[in-house]
Amino acid sequence: MKKIEREVLIIGGGSAGMAAAAEIAEKGHSVVIVERESTMGGILNQCIHNGFGLHRFKEELTGPEYAERYVNIINELPIDQYTGMTVTEIDDQKDFKLVYAFSSHEGMVEFKVKAVVLAMGCRERNRGNIGTPGSRPSGVFTAGLAQRLVNIDGLIPGKKCVIVGSGDIGLIMARRLSWVGADVQAVVEIQPYPAGLTRNIVQCLNDFNIPLHLSHIVSKIYGKDRVEGVDITPLIDGIEAPVQTFHIDCDTLLLSVGLVPDNEVSKKAGVIISNQTSGPAVDGNLMTNVEGIFACGNVLHVHDLVDFVTEESIRCGSYVNSYLEGKTKGSQYSVMAGANVRYITPNKFTSDSDNKFYLRSMIVKNQAELVVSLDGREIIRKKQKHVQPSEMISCEIKADLLKSTGLNEKSRLEIGLKS
Amino acid sequence: MPETYDVTVIGAGVTGAAIARKLSSYKLKTVVVEKECDVSFGVSKANSGIIHGGFHHDFSALKSRLEIRGNILFDQLKEELHFPFKRCGIVVAAFSSDEMRTVEKLYENGIQNGAVGIELCNHDRMLYLEPKLNKDVVGGLFAPGGGIVEPYRLVFSLMESAKKNGVELLTKFKVKSGTLKNDLYTIEAEDGRNIQSRWVINAAGLYCDEISCIFGAEEYTINVRKGEEFLLDKNATAYTSRVVFPVPSKDSKGMLVIPTVEGTTMVGPTATIIDNKEDYSTTKENFKKIFSSARRLVPVVSERDITTSFTGMRPTLEGDDFYIEMSKKKDRFIQVAGIQSPGLTASPAIAEYVKDIMKRNGLELIEKPDYDPNIDKVPRFRNSSKEEIDKLIEENPAYGEIICRCENITEAEIIASIREGHDSLDGIKFYTRARMGRCQGGFCTYKIMKIVCRETGCSMNDITKRGGESWIVNKKIGDFTTGSKS
Ligand SMILES: Cc1cc2nc3c(=O)[nH]c(=O)nc-3n(C[C@H](O)[C@H](O)[C@H](O)COP(=O)(O)OP(=O)(O)OC[C@H]3O[C@@H](n4cnc5c(N)ncnc54)[C@H](O)[C@@H]3O)c2cc1C
Ligand SMILES: Cc1cc2nc3c(=O)[nH]c(=O)nc-3n(C[C@H](O)[C@H](O)[C@H](O)COP(=O)(O)OP(=O)(O)OC[C@H]3O[C@@H](n4cnc5c(N)ncnc54)[C@H](O)[C@@H]3O)c2cc1C
Numbered sequence: 088m089k090k091i092e093r094e095v096l097i098i099g100g101g102s103a104g105m106a107a108a109a110e111i112a113e114k115g116h117s118v119v120i121v122e123r124e125s126t127m128g129g130i131l132n133q134c135i136h137n138g139f140g141l142h143r144f145k146e147e148l149t150g151p152e153y154a155e156r157y158v159n160i161i162n163e164l165p166i167d168q169y170t171g172m173t174v175t176e177i178d179d180q181k182d183f184k185l186v187y188a189f190s191s192h193e194g195m196v197e198f199k200v201k202a203v204v205l206a207m208g209c210r211e212r213n214r215g216n217i218g219t220p221g222s223r224p225s226g227v228f229t230a231g232l233a234q235r236l237v238n239i240d241g242l243i244p245g246k247k248c249v250i251v252g253s254g255d256i257g258l259i260m261a262r263r264l265s266w267v268g269a270d271v272q273a274v275v276e277i278q279p280y281p282a283g284l285t286r287n288i289v290q291c292l293n294d295f296n297i298p299l300h301l302s303h304i305v306s307k308i309y310g311k312d313r314v315e316g317v318d319i320t321p322l323i324d325g326i327e328a329p330v331q332t333f334h335i336d337c338d339t340l341l342l343s344v345g346l347v348p349d350n351e352v353s354k355k356a357g358v359i360i361s362n363q364t365s366g367p368a369v370d371g372n373l374m375t376n377v378e379g380i381f382a383c384g385n386v387l388h389v390h391d392l393v394d395f396v397t398e399e400s401i402r403c404g405s406y407v408n409s410y411l412e413g414k415t416k417g418s419q420y421s422v423m424a425g426a427n428v429r430y431i432t433p434n435k436f437t438s439d440s441d442n443k444f445y446l447r448s449m450i451v452k453n454q455a456e457l458v459v460s461l462d463g464r465e466i467i468r469k470k471q472k473h474v475q476p477s478e479m480i481s482c483e484i485k486a487d488l489l490k491s492t493g494l495n496e497k498s499r500l501e502i503g504l505k506s
Numbered sequence: 507m508p509e510t511y512d513v514t515v516i517g518a519g520v521t522g523a524a525i526a527r528k529l530s531s532y533k534l535k536t537v538v539v540e541k542e543c544d545v546s547f548g549v550s551k552a553n554s555g556i557i558h559g560g561f562h563h564d565f566s567a568l569k570s571r572l573e574i575r576g577n578i579l580f581d582q583l584k585e586e587l588h589f590p591f592k593r594c595g596i597v598v599a600a601f602s603s604d605e606m607r608t609v610e611k612l613y614e615n616g617i618q619n620g621a622v623g624i625e626l627c628n629h630d631r632m633l634y635l636e637p638k639l640n641k642d643v644v645g646g647l648f649a650p651g652g653g654i655v656e657p658y659r660l661v662f663s664l665m666e667s668a669k670k671n672g673v674e675l676l677t678k679f680k681v682k683s684g685t686l687k688n689d690l691y692t693i694e695a696e697d698g699r700n701i702q703s704r705w706v707i708n709a710a711g712l713y714c715d716e717i718s719c720i721f722g723a724e725e726y727t728i729n730v731r732k733g734e735e736f737l738l739d740k741n742a743t744a745y746t747s748r749v750v751f752p753v754p755s756k757d758s759k760g761m762l763v764i765p766t767v768e769g770t771t772m773v774g775p776t777a778t779i780i781d782n783k784e785d786y787s788t789t790k791e792n793f794k795k796i797f798s799s800a801r802r803l804v805p806v807v808s809e810r811d812i813t814t815s816f817t818g819m820r821p822t823l824e825g826d827d828f829y830i831e832m833s834k835k836k837d838r839f840i841q842v843a844g845i846q847s848p849g850l851t852a853s854p855a856i857a858e859y860v861k862d863i864m865k866r867n868g869l870e871l872i873e874k875p876d877y878d879p880n881i882d883k884v885p886r887f888r889n890s891s892k893e894e895i896d897k898l899i900e901e902n903p904a905y906g907e908i909i910c911r912c913e914n915i916t917e918a919e920i921i922a923s924i925r926e927g928h929d930s931l932d933g934i935k936f937y938t939r940a941r942m943g944r945c946q947g948g949f950c951t952y953k954i955m956k957i958v959c960r961e962t963g964c965s966m967n968d969i970t971k972r973g974g975e976s977w978i979v980n981k982k983i984g985d986f987t988t989g990s991k992s
Binding site for chain 1: 785787893931944978
């Protein structure tokens, strides 16, 4: 078995892994990225629509273009890149970690490193996860798989489609399939509000006259060999109203019912997973409960914009640098989701540096207010033009607001949304 | 001239495959015909995968005797055929003194049948044997000889072994007619293919009644008892160390919690009598029923862990026993019908039993000197140590390419599947487990499709989930707009 020693190993070469690696290499630390696919870029490679990079590069790029920018950046830096290689295990030896990865070229490799960055991205929820009754024919695809088939292989999954879930990938696929001549009959969403970005509702559904059925579910799937149709049932006050069920004939069903951070490897290493985000619980340095293991990007919590992934991952890289240099910020205090907040990450903050949080709303509201309080005392109140569950909110708290506030072990920061 | 065989087995489920393998040790020309595109696509793919412990029925039932005998044969079969099998033991949990009385009856069945090591247990012993059981358990039964098996892998291995010893397999061969002339049956498929055979074995599962009718043999009706089951993620805390049964009711063994050999947890099955043999749908009501009854046994069972669900059909006959006999109306036509549970368990014993019937009725059985009961073992990445993986990759770099990331299935294993003839997406899934994990193929489907195209020379449009009309993609960009295909 081959053995390699470096300071940092990054699992996953998507936008998160590349940004973290660049930050670490720029400070002169030795870093290796291990990526399972044959190219860097992760999920960006199949997102050939534009809408990437407005924040980071101040221009509208497609997914592959955004990835390419970062590939160029990491290629300029002394970063070891292993593609076609999968990490299977992290063995925590306290002072160092042994990371096992394999590829067809290298066989099994043992990496000895001081720090590991988890950047494995996420996977799609599937039919089993939402428990749709009915038969089990061919023709039920997750939206991401359909996206991959159309955009990379030039194959169309079917002619008449219904899409379950109004997540962004589903919306984008509604438009994509319409463009290639398939007939998108409807998008069905269980919630009373869309799960995707507003701009995608407008550009992908409204512009193509595709009906969006909010507060509806696909209640049954028909078809022996191939999908032949679905029943759609409205929810009235959250309860199925079977008498109002209607049927749509279709040969394809796409599921866009959410993404889940991919934490198999993390769990095996003893990393604690938050049940709010399904990603690791991390402190203000984006470090998990296992010292020296950090996390950023979709593996930490599902982001809707790549720019935020990049921002978070650059920060993660700088925390790793501090860790390697023995300058990790000291005391960590609790952070809690307040009113109307589904989750907040990270789950800890430090008093001696600026803190940045990402959170998701549980409500849909115009003119909401973000309220930050420390031990019951309000320290920030900020207007939010519009909040909804599908749009991530970021919140920055400067160090000076937290300094000299008499923090103790029990101190607690709460971030909530007032309607 | 159509090919002429000594024996034709209709149906490549566990029953047909076990019989074919048994016959392959003799000097006979045997063929198995199957209507689906691969073997084990009938009842044998969708069941609970339990190797039963020999206590559910008393000795008067044929199925009970064959269950005991079949169970015993599994250790040797596994040695030879390498399918996943584990004797994890079965517990039956009772929650009242009434239920305990039924358990005592089961115990007596077990003793009478000769079930090895069977015992009655009190509350403490039950929880010791299975710590995840509901603490309200009063007592129960333990059958250490019970186990779990991966059913389709069992069938695949049986068939591979049969083929290795000279049996032929014709898939997509849906038997449409069978006529007897001059001691020879002519068997015709729906697509016009023809074969001739001296003996016919009817092992058509749900369709045994139709086959019997087609050949002019006995008239009977297969009644279908449908069972829905749910599979939970391999990280689910519900994974028990033994198969957990409730106390059975009159017409069903009840809904269970099953720790599958591959590490996932299965809950179910229901038992509903239905008319339509093709109704593979699942319903919400049964979903609720299964989970509440599973939680009564093992409280940590959670809907949150569901990765998929499926439906199986039990082919049952009036009287609820197996019907394995020489036809009284047609010469050299053997009925192997009503093979409901414990069909999987009994299959190796059914094969012996059928062979004996044939021998008694004049078939000359001469052992083949070159019969080889063993098949090659395909190394599994997921079961290998780091050192073994390093070596596997060195010998075959395709072991370094992970295709299905949830179940850790490599390109080497996918290729082995295709070369063994399992080239539909479901065939590959059953052979390798690719697409069976938590993402259910979200990531790897297109990769598998590419490998199939490369290995078989077919195009993406030719690939199906399980044959027939189950196409995956049938259009290329541009096709709809030019209107070339509809
Ligand atoms: C379908 C989709 C559409 C989107 N559309 C937009 C949009 O329009 N605009 C926008 O701004 N943002 C969009 N986003 C959001 C944004 O692009 C993504 O959130 C971001 O690219 C995720 O980056 P990541 O690095 O965290 O994850 P990924 O890109 O998923 O990268 C993770 C990488 O880790 C690798 N990996 C995982 N496990 C292992 C292992 N064990 N060993 C080795 N490698 C491993 C994977 O192969 C993958 O390459 C979209 C996201 C998705 C999923
Ligand atoms: C829900 C459920 C749970 C079960 N659990 C267990 C268990 O835990 N343990 C156990 O021991 N048993 C169990 N069983 C029973 C077991 O699955 C069956 O007894 C066994 O699989 C039957 O196998 P078979 O080969 O007889 O039938 P099948 O597997 O159905 O094989 C018959 C084959 O014949 C083919 N065929 C039909 N018509 C034609 C035609 N005209 N031409 C050509 N081919 C044709 C079919 O396509 C099929 O492949 C369970 C069954 C169910 C439904």
